[in-house]
Amino acid sequence: MRNNYKENYARFFMESKGGKRGQVTIFIIVAIAIVGLIAATVFFFPQIKNFIAPEAFSPNSYLRSCIEPELKPNVENLAKHGGYLDPEGFIIYEGEKVKYLCFSSEYYQTCVVQEPLIKDNFEAQLVKIIQPKLDQCITNLKSEYERRGFSVSLAKAESKLQIAPGKISVAYTAPLTVTKDETVQTFEKFEVGIPSEMYELLFIAQSIVDYEATYGDSETTLYMQYYPNLKIDKRKLDDGSTIYLLSNAVTKESFTFASRSLAWPPGYGLE
Amino acid sequence: MIKKVNDKIMIKISVLTLMLFALFILIININYASAQANTVCCEKTDSNLYCQNVPSSECAAGAKQAPTSCKTASFCKPGTCYSSTEGTCTDNTPQIVCNNAQGIWTEKSPPQCSLGCCVLGDQAAFVSLVRCKRLAGFLGLQTNYRKDIKNEVACVLSVQNQEKGACVFEFEFEKSCKFTTRSECEGPSANATGGVKGEFFNGKLCSAEELGTTCGPTTKTVCLPGKDEVYFVDSCGNTANIYDSSKVNDKEYWANIKDKSEACSPNSANANSKSCGNCNYLQGSICRKTEAGDTKATYGDNICSDLNCKNTDNGKSYKHGESWCVYSDQGEKDKSNNAVGSRFFKHICVNGEEVLEQCADFRTEECVENTLTVTGGSFSQAACRVNRWQDCLTQIAKDDCENTDKRDCIWKAGISLQRGVSGGNASGTTATGEEAPIQEEIGTCVPKNTPGLKFWEGNEVKGICAQGNAACIVSFEKGLFGGEKCKGNCTCLDDSWIKQREEICVSLGDCGPKVNWLGQKGYKAGFKTKVEEIKKDESTSSSGTGGGGGFGGLFGG
Numbered sequence: 001m002r003n004n005y006k007e008n009y010a011r012f013f014m015e016s017k018g019g020k021r022g023q024v025t026i027f028i029i030v031a032i033a034i035v036g037l038i039a040a041t042v043f044f045f046p047q048i049k050n051f052i053a054p055e056a057f058s059p060n061s062y063l064r065s066c067i068e069p070e071l072k073p074n075v076e077n078l079a080k081h082g083g084y085l086d087p088e089g090f091i092i093y094e095g096e097k098v099k100y101l102c103f104s105s106e107y108y109q110t111c112v113v114q115e116p117l118i119k120d121n122f123e124a125q126l127v128k129i130i131q132p133k134l135d136q137c138i139t140n141l142k143s144e145y146e147r148r149g150f151s152v153s154l155a156k157a158e159s160k161l162q163i164a165p166g167k168i169s170v171a172y173t174a175p176l177t178v179t180k181d182e183t184v185q186t187f188e189k190f191e192v193g194i195p196s197e198m199y200e201l202l203f204i205a206q207s208i209v210d211y212e213a214t215y216g217d218s219e220t221t222l223y224m225q226y227y228p229n230l231k232i233d234k235r236k237l238d239d240g241s242t243i244y245l246l247s248n249a250v251t252k253e254s255f256t257f258a259s260r261s262l263a264w265p266p267g268y269g270l271e
Numbered sequence: 272m273i274k275k276v277n278d279k280i281m282i283k284i285s286v287l288t289l290m291l292f293a294l295f296i297l298i299i300n301i302n303y304a305s306a307q308a309n310t311v312c313c314e315k316t317d318s319n320l321y322c323q324n325v326p327s328s329e330c331a332a333g334a335k336q337a338p339t340s341c342k343t344a345s346f347c348k349p350g351t352c353y354s355s356t357e358g359t360c361t362d363n364t365p366q367i368v369c370n371n372a373q374g375i376w377t378e379k380s381p382p383q384c385s386l387g388c389c390v391l392g393d394q395a396a397f398v399s400l401v402r403c404k405r406l407a408g409f410l411g412l413q414t415n416y417r418k419d420i421k422n423e424v425a426c427v428l429s430v431q432n433q434e435k436g437a438c439v440f441e442f443e444f445e446k447s448c449k450f451t452t453r454s455e456c457e458g459p460s461a462n463a464t465g466g467v468k469g470e471f472f473n474g475k476l477c478s479a480e481e482l483g484t485t486c487g488p489t490t491k492t493v494c495l496p497g498k499d500e501v502y503f504v505d506s507c508g509n510t511a512n513i514y515d516s517s518k519v520n521d522k523e524y525w526a527n528i529k530d531k532s533e534a535c536s537p538n539s540a541n542a543n544s545k546s547c548g549n550c551n552y553l554q555g556s557i558c559r560k561t562e563a564g565d566t567k568a569t570y571g572d573n574i575c576s577d578l579n580c581k582n583t584d585n586g587k588s589y590k591h592g593e594s595w596c597v598y599s600d601q602g603e604k605d606k607s608n609n610a611v612g613s614r615f616f617k618h619i620c621v622n623g624e625e626v627l628e629q630c631a632d633f634r635t636e637e638c639v640e641n642t643l644t645v646t647g648g649s650f651s652q653a654a655c656r657v658n659r660w661q662d663c664l665t666q667i668a669k670d671d672c673e674n675t676d677k678r679d680c681i682w683k684a685g686i687s688l689q690r691g692v693s694g695g696n697a698s699g700t701t702a703t704g705e706e707a708p709i710q711e712e713i714g715t716c717v718p719k720n721t722p723g724l725k726f727w728e729g730n731e732v733k734g735i736c737a738q739g740n741a742a743c744i745v746s747f748e749k750g751l752f753g754g755e756k757c758k759g760n761c762t763c764l765d766d767s768w769i770k771q772r773e774e775i776c777v778s779l780g781d782c783g784p785k786v787n788w789l790g791q792k793g794y795k796a797g798f799k800t801k802v803e804e805i806k807k808d809e810s811t812s813s814s815g816t817g818g819g820g821g822f823g824g825l826f827g828g
Binding site for chain 1: 316318319320321322323324325341347349352354356357359361362363364365368369372373374409499552557559560578592594619621622624626628629630631632633635636652654655657661722723724725731732735780
């Protein structure tokens with residue numbers, strides 16, 4: 001019995017010596033697990049939060065995240081080409097087609113306006129580009145609701161894009177009714193947009209085109225004095241064409257177009 | 272007697288030269304006119320450009336065309352294109368272009384395009400009625416359109432003297448306030464207060480303690496559209512006075528409207544000032560949001576941003592909006608000796624950045640500048656304008672040549688365009704070697720800034736540069752015992768004559784021995800000289816100077 005006690009004591013002693021090492025290991029493992037858990041929580045917080053307490057689904061937010069990323073690059077792309085996706089009647093400048101918004105093939109003549117409603121055209125071109133994406137976003141929205149167990153009724157949609165002072169917005173008029181159990185939600189209109197000073201740039205471009213068509217050349221310094229955030233790069237090419245790069249010094253947005261007005265030939269220009 | 276004969280010959284030769292030059296221009300003009308006659312007004316070209324006068328072959332398939340100018344062709348007649356949505360009107364627009372853009376085209380400006388004064392709160396725009404409605408809609412204001420104001424200046428002035436102050440009104444059982452104009456506060460629509468008529472306190476700020484509203488002072492600031500300065504904002508979001516860090520806790524400053532002249536440092540631009548937001552656009556500062564790395568204001572996120580340009584390309588500093596001319600290429604400007612490929616540049620100081628604007632290539636434009644004296648210094652302004660060199664060579668009088676109202680030419684005194692054909696020369700000796708007084712009218716009118724030419728193509732350039740060709744007949748007298756003595760035009764044997772001809776040649780354009788804009792010489796000399804003996808009777812008939820035999824010195828490009 002005594003011997004047994006001794007053996008047990010020795011075993012205990014031995015175990016507790018090795019046990020200390022084991023304890024440290026366990027502590028390290030637990031610590032790593034805790035750190036990992038915290039890291040995972042931080043990293044996957046929105047998903048975890050959604051899993052624990054599902055957030056109310058917002059169709060507006062959904063559409064915003066779907067459409068907004070499409071708007072900015074397409075606006076930039078159109079603006080690079082004078083408001084056209086694939087311009088006709090253009091000049092190649094630094095590898096890009098730049099639309100002539102005013103043009104005269106002759107020397108000594110003021111130009112003929114080629115695009116009188118620059119802002120309206122920009123809107124029309126932008127709608128043409130983003131309409132498929134817009135339709136896809138609405139379809140995805142419907143699917144998302146259905147995936148969440150809602151029954152969805154979606155009437156024929158009508159979209160309207162507007163370039164306004166300080167913003168570009170897309171209003172989507174699509175009466176949408178979602179039903180789940182006894183909950184019925186109806187949405188009449190969705191509106192998403194991005195802040196943009198493109199409106200001002202387009203109207204300045206319009207004014208420059210007017211100026212070129214009437215007087216043959218524009219005085220950019222006046223525009224820049226009148227619009228504090230405006231920068232105009234006017235580049236005259238050897239064929240008499242002028243490239244205008246209008247940009248906003250604060251937002252860094254820009255709009256590029258070409259014009260050929262009151263061109264003077266080298267020499268007497270008689271050939 | 273001989274001098275008189277020589278003078279007459281000189282005049283005849285000058286007239287003959289001008290007639291030849293005029294004939295040259297006429298022939299080219301006839302060719303040009305016949306080339307023009309082949310163009311048609313084309314509704315759409317094969318480059319997809321509308322209403323252009325181009326050769327028939329350049330018209331797009333199926334496009335209308337008429338053998339007339341587009342200004343008179345019915346389908347391309349310019350008119351006004353009206354946008355019914357935006358209320359804008361664009362002139363000089365052909366009907367087809369307007370229709371394609373969904374606009375409304377009229378030959379004459381329609382009544383919808385007539386302008387009036389659109390009052391937008393404390394701002395105004397001189398626009399059409401539809402445009403006014405559109406702008407008011409964007410700003411959430413009622414349309415206030417005044418047709419009785421007939422010009423833009425009167426329109427702007429009409430809103431500048433509006434009374435502004437605190438508009439106090441009840442909102443959700445609390446005394447709220449809106450900083451606005453009297454008409455917006457008490458007017459029939461009471462825009463500012465959402466339809467509720469308020470009580471207007473002229474000259475007061477919403478944060479004034481005596482008004483007892485929910486609005487109070489803050490340390491926030493804001494930049495306002497159309498205003499230069501940084502403004503304080505009260506707790507209701509209303510604009511207060513110009514930002515001044517020393518007045519954050521000043522009750523009086525938060526109670527009454529202070530004029531710009533009563534605010535901090537009113538005569539300074541206050542650029543990058545941490546404590547004062549009294550920016551001045553004309554002096555080169557404007558309210559901007561501070562970015563990372565910018566100087567931060569003591570309070571708020573906005574500061575008077577510095578728009579002026581320091582240490583520009585030419586080492587000088589300029590104010591925002593100033594422009595100046597730069598001609599940094601090789602060659603000389605205004606001395607009729609510009610380098611090939613050189614051009615004028617207009618530099619502009621914008622938002623603290625030096626922007627370059629080229630004047631048209633081939634020196635078809637030159638840069639002109641002037642400096643205005645303004646309060647607190649000077650203001651430089653430059654512009655690119657057409658180089659009027661075209662009729663320089665046809666001017667025979669110095670005064671006509673240097674008439675800057677009509678042309679950009681300089682007079683090269685003592686050098687004749689065709690000098691040397693006759694017996695006279697620049698130094699004023701006659702063919703017989705007699706000294707002749709320098710005649711003031713002898714000289715050549717040449718472009719002040721020589722035109723750039725496409726010398727690598729076409730024949731026009733040859734014609735222009737050929738104006739510099741010259742022949743100088745030097746007469747010799749045989750000695751009694753052999754040998755010969757130079758009698759007339761002896762200076763043509765010197766290098767100076769060739770130099771003089773070079774000078775004329777380079778003055779005509781990109782002709783002769785020029786360097787390019789980088790200062791590099793061409794691969795060829797740019798001219799040729801030839802010396803040959805001519806018979807006595809030939810020399811007599813061509814120059815009429817008599818004398819012995821002669822050598823013809825020929826100079827040509």
